[in-house]
Amino acid sequence: xxxxxxxxxxxxxxxxxxxxxxxxxxxxxxxxxxxxxxxxxxxxxxxxxxxxxxxxxxxxxxxxxxxxxxxxxxxxxxxxxxxxxxxxxxxxxxxxxxxxxxxx
Amino acid sequence: xxxxxxxxxxxxxxxxxxxxxxxxxxxxxxxxxxxxxxxxxxxxxxxxxxxxxxxxxxxxxxxxxxxxxxxxxxxxxxxxxxxxxxxxxxxxxxxxxxxxxxxxxxxxxxxxxxxxxxxxxxxxxxxxxxxxxxxxxxxxxxxxxxxxxxxxxxxxxxxxxxxxxxxxxxxxxxxxxxxxxxxxxxxxxxxxxxxxxxxxxxxxxxxxxxxxxxxxxxxxxxxxxxxxxxxxxxxxxxxxxxxxxxxxxxxxxxxxxxxxxxxxxxxxxxxxxxxxxxxxxxxxxxxxxxxxxxxxxxxxxxxxxxxxxxxxxxxxxxxxxxxxxxxxxxxxxxxxxxxxxxxxxxxxxxxxxxxxxxxxxxxxxxxxxxxxxxxxxxxxxxxxxxxxxxxxxxxxxxxxxxxxxxxxxxxxxxxxxxxxxxxxxxxxxxxxxxxxxxxxxxxxxxxxxxxxxxxxxxxxxxxxxxxxx
Numbered sequence: 001x002x003x004x005x006x007x008x009x010x011x012x013x014x015x016x017x018x019x020x021x022x023x024x025x026x027x028x029x030x031x032x033x034x035x036x037x038x039x040x041x042x043x044x045x046x047x048x049x050x051x052x053x054x055x056x057x058x059x060x061x062x063x064x065x066x067x068x069x070x071x072x073x074x075x076x077x078x079x080x081x082x083x084x085x086x087x088x089x090x091x092x093x094x095x096x097x098x099x100x101x102x103x104x
Numbered sequence: 105x106x107x108x109x110x111x112x113x114x115x116x117x118x119x120x121x122x123x124x125x126x127x128x129x130x131x132x133x134x135x136x137x138x139x140x141x142x143x144x145x146x147x148x149x150x151x152x153x154x155x156x157x158x159x160x161x162x163x164x165x166x167x168x169x170x171x172x173x174x175x176x177x178x179x180x181x182x183x184x185x186x187x188x189x190x191x192x193x194x195x196x197x198x199x200x201x202x203x204x205x206x207x208x209x210x211x212x213x214x215x216x217x218x219x220x221x222x223x224x225x226x227x228x229x230x231x232x233x234x235x236x237x238x239x240x241x242x243x244x245x246x247x248x249x250x251x252x253x254x255x256x257x258x259x260x261x262x263x264x265x266x267x268x269x270x271x272x273x274x275x276x277x278x279x280x281x282x283x284x285x286x287x288x289x290x291x292x293x294x295x296x297x298x299x300x301x302x303x304x305x306x307x308x309x310x311x312x313x314x315x316x317x318x319x320x321x322x323x324x325x326x327x328x329x330x331x332x333x334x335x336x337x338x339x340x341x342x343x344x345x346x347x348x349x350x351x352x353x354x355x356x357x358x359x360x361x362x363x364x365x366x367x368x369x370x371x372x373x374x375x376x377x378x379x380x381x382x383x384x385x386x387x388x389x390x391x392x393x394x395x396x397x398x399x400x401x402x403x404x405x406x407x408x409x410x411x412x413x414x415x416x417x418x419x420x421x422x423x424x425x426x427x428x429x430x431x432x433x434x435x436x437x438x439x440x441x442x443x444x445x446x447x448x449x450x451x452x453x454x455x456x457x458x459x460x461x462x463x464x465x466x467x468x469x470x471x472x473x474x475x476x477x478x479x480x481x482x483x484x485x486x487x488x489x490x491x492x493x494x495x496x497x498x499x500x501x502x503x504x505x506x507x508x509x510x511x512x513x514x515x516x517x518x519x520x521x522x523x524x525x526x527x528x529x530x531x532x533x534x535x536x537x538x539x540x541x542x543x544x545x546x547x548x549x550x551x552x553x554x555x556x557x558x559x560x561x562x563x564x565x566x567x568x569x570x571x572x573x
Contacts, residue, residue, distance in 0.1 A: 017274055021267075024263075033263060040267075040271075041270050043274070044273040044277045047278070048277050051280055051281040059284075064228065065227075065231075065276075065280070065286065068228060072232070075239060076239055079239050079240075079242055079243055080262045082243070083242060084259065086246055090250070090252045099252075099256040101253050102253060102257065102260075102327040102331050103327075
């Protein structure tokens with residue numbers, strides 16, 4: 001069976017990371033920005049799992065790390081969405097362009 | 105064996121116990137009065153601070169994931185002191201607040217995260233501690249639930265901190281790929297400075313720079329500081345920054361020790377830019393919280409200057425300066441919290457003629473600003489002196505002189521506030537404010553700290569004796 005080489009997986013994860021970063025900078029909807037951050041975190045997960053499987057298969061450090069990242073990303077999203085809901089109550093919008101009271 | 109867990113994790117256990125106690129009070133049937141609760145919690149925090157000085161042991165736990173040295177214990181004591189002072193100065197704001205217990209639960213959770221982060225010996229524990237210390241902070245920044253600015257600040261904080269941890273994690277994953285380990289010690293054995301490792305280093309540095317607001321990544325700082333409630337701003341600008349700086353320092357000095365000749369120049373350039381930009385933006389601010397945000401950016405620049413020395417003196421001077429910075433910034437925020445809670449005024453022009461009505465508060469604010477600026481009798485001067493000395497060890501004298509010149513620029517804006525307080529006439533100055541006992545205690549502790557820390561040379565020598573490269 002032909003195995004996928006490590007470089008392909010790393011290419012995928014790096015591309016995903018920068019797509020996430022691009023999404024964060026261009027999108028104006030807060031929920032979409034959160035999704036972009038999740039994309040970046042998931043690219044890190046791919047990295048960890050790939051490195052663990054291809055290079056250091058005798059220990060499980062990388063896989064454990066990715067499990068922790070998933071858990072913490074969930075906690076982060078929960079707090080962020082709570083904040084966004086509270087912001088929606090006062091601003092009646094979840095567009096970042098509408099939350100511009102603090103400047104310069 | 106069990107004893108070891110109890111003693112080494114002593115400071116963490118105490119914080120966890122306090123968190124659970126507050127949780128039980130929260131869900132319990134009895135409605136406590138805010139005043140009683142505040143006094144009780146402050147006594148608990150004082151006990152926590154004192155317990156930090158007792159029965160301190162060094163050691164490792166969980167296969168080196170958690171370690172504790174005398175220096176780390178000292179750093180924890182500094183953080184405990186800071187949290188106690190923040191809790192004291194938050195009194196006027198929390199007195200009427202409905203969600204007092206949640207405030208303390210979130211505050212202590214972040215403190216717990218910082219403790220784990222500081223004593224981590226492994227990237228996993230470090231990451232968990234970092235997240236535990238930033239996610240509740242975003243909730244804290246939103247604590248004035250009905251203010252538009254507060255929720256905007258919290259949104260900015262959570263998005264930028266999530267983004268920065270994603271960058272940091274990407275760096276960590278590459279570092280794991282190149283070294284095959286997560287433990288600080290083993291990674292430092294496998295760092296050779298090849299290209300992939302340098303990229304990992306830069307990503308990790310960028311993540312850290314977000315958290316301590318070094319210049320290219322400082323844009324969230326001023327907005328969050330202005331929008332968040334004043335005590336939370338104090339906490340953000342002093343405690344959370346101090347904790348991240350402690351672990352930043354130990355990551356730089358242990359994990360990336362072998363490529364120190366490569367990174368010290370990066371840190372040096374970042375520090376010069378940070379000092380300059382922080383100063384230039386602070387010149388034009390009118391909101392005091394925003395002003396202090398930019399001044400704290402400039403202070404972080406000086407701290408990085410000390411760090412770039414890569415010597416024992418670097419460690420000692422950074423910790424010494426952070427102790428002084430804690431006293432001076434918390435004194436300033438103590439006054440600002442009190443005034444914004446009582447009179448709801450936060451701009452510099454509101455403070456004109458402040459001396460006529462509130463001489464004590466004016467003196468506290470003035471001495472705090474002098475200490476931040478680094479005027480000799482106060483401790484801030486000695487802190488900056490040691491930082492610049494440490495930065496000069498690598499021999500970049502021209503740029504060190506440039507940093508010293510920037511101290512003079514900073515005098516302009518610090519003294520502008522002092523001038524507004526003492527000299528500018530005002531028809532309607534802020535009315536006389538009666539100072540409650542707890543904030544007064546905090547201000548007196550801060551005043552004593554700002555003046556005496558500079559004169560007692562054994563404090564610096566003690567920190568120096570604990571520092572190990």
